[in-house]
Amino acid sequence: MPKQRIAAHYHLLFLTGLAVILLLTAASPSPADGLPPFDSNSISIPPRPDYSQADSWLALPESSNRFAVDIFWVYPTVLHNDRDWLMDIASQEQQAAAAATLYKQAAVFSCQANLYAPYYRQMNMAALTLGAKQKRELISYGLADVWDAFRYYLKHFNHGRPFILAGHSQGSNIIVDLAVRHWGSTGAESRLVAAYAIGWSITKDNIAANPNIRICKSSRQTQCFIDYNTMAAGRQDAAPTRIPGAIVVNPLSWTTDDSFVPASKNMGATFAEKDRSETRAHFTSAQIVNSGLVVDPIDLSIMNDSHSFPKGVYHVDDYALFFENLRTNAAQRIQEMLVKRSCPDVSGKK
Numbered sequence: 399m400p401k402q403r404i405a406a407h408y409h410l411l412f413l414t415g416l417a418v419i420l421l422l423t424a425a426s427p428s429p430a431d432g433l434p435p436f437d438s439n440s441i442s443i444p445p446r447p448d449y450s451q452a453d454s455w456l457a458l459p460e461s462s463n464r465f466a467v468d469i470f471w472v473y474p475t476v477l478h479n480d481r482d483w484l485m486d487i488a489s490q491e492q493q494a495a496a497a498a499t500l501y502k503q504a505a506v507f508s509c510q511a512n513l514y515a516p517y518y519r520q521m522n523m524a525a526l527t528l529g530a531k532q533k534r535e536l537i538s539y540g541l542a543d544v545w546d547a548f549r550y551y552l553k554h555f556n557h558g559r560p561f562i563l564a565g566h567s568q569g570s571n572i573i574v575d576l577a578v579r580h581w582g583s584t585g586a587e588s589r590l591v592a593a594y595a596i597g598w599s600i601t602k603d604n605i606a607a608n609p610n611i612r613i614c615k616s617s618r619q620t621q622c623f624i625d626y627n628t629m630a631a632g633r634q635d636a637a638p639t640r641i642p643g644a645i646v647v648n649p650l651s652w653t654t655d656d657s658f659v660p661a662s663k664n665m666g667a668t669f670a671e672k673d674r675s676e677t678r679a680h681f682t683s684a685q686i687v688n689s690g691l692v693v694d695p696i697d698l699s700i701m702n703d704s705h706s707f708p709k710g711v712y713h714v715d716d717y718a719l720f721f722e723n724l725r726t727n728a729a730q731r732i733q734e735m736l737v738k739r740s741c742p743d744v745s746g747k748k
Contacts, residue, residue: 432480
């Protein structure tokens with residue numbers, strides 16, 4: 399597909415996705431209460447990160463030689479205050495909130511790969527109550543930052559190693575939007591172990607706009623993308639990050655098949671805090687239904703409370719519910735990639 403057509407299609411998809419979010423969140427209490435009124439002419443814009451400086455990174459490995467594979471992590475929305483429309487990466491409060499995602503979510507990958515995680519000027523959760531044009535303006539800062547960081551990572555840090563792309567929520571939104579715009583032009587596509595764009599939606603229209611994006615359909619497939627959003631049965635339309643037409647990957651089967659997968663396949667849900675974690679095996683079943691991943695947790699009391707999402711939408715626990723399955727799957731895909739690189743004739747797969 400010509401680049402001009404991809405860009406035009408991307409713009410349309412971006413507007414559509416934002417419009418869907420606005421529609422689904424319009425009936426909820428506004429999280430923007432207390433924030434100054436949004437005015438694009440007077441909004442405070444934090445300085446752009448300089449990724450040649452270590453303080454623009456949430457995480458950099460002490461040594462890039464520890465693992466044969468990297469992970470590039472894009473953290474979810476952590477900006478919920480009533481002061482800032484955009485995250486100031488120098489804010490210690492926001493730095494701490496971003497750091498919490500490393501042990502709650504990125505730990506799935508970080509004990510298997512060299513961890514790189516850029517700070518970026520993400521938009522406040524309250525932006526979901528704004529109009530499409532205003533949201534597009536706000537998220538553009540995060541998109542530009544993460545794209546700058548990824549290019550810097552490829553040029554200065556990666557050194558030809560395979561890598562995982564991973565994020566959640568707004569982080570996954572950014573990964574998908576950048577992939578629609580750029581995937582196929584980076585020169586690094588063949589080194590992608592997998593992209594875990596969890597807590598966001600990859601739609602058929604996204605793939606039509608950029609066919610270089612491929613959805614994972616087996617547990618060991620590489621160079622492909624994974625997405626899902628969790629909710630209780632019948633709550634698909636209440637989930638603001640689930641977009642109709644999404645192609646969902648079930649983390650209990652690693653296929654896009656809509657068959658019911660029992661909780662016996664759940665290796666463990668892990669709910670982590672800074673100084674402790676709890677893992678419960680066989681915590682939930684999973685089934686792809688109507689562009690969502692329907693789950694049935696056995697114990698809602700240990701799950702994370704979230705007042706930002708409707709009842710029955712388990713967005714905050716998208717990683718936690720399948721933590722051990724995600725960890726094991728990352729190891730499988732890493733092994734597959736390393737075999738391909740060392741013994742391409744033996745693997746014979748792409």
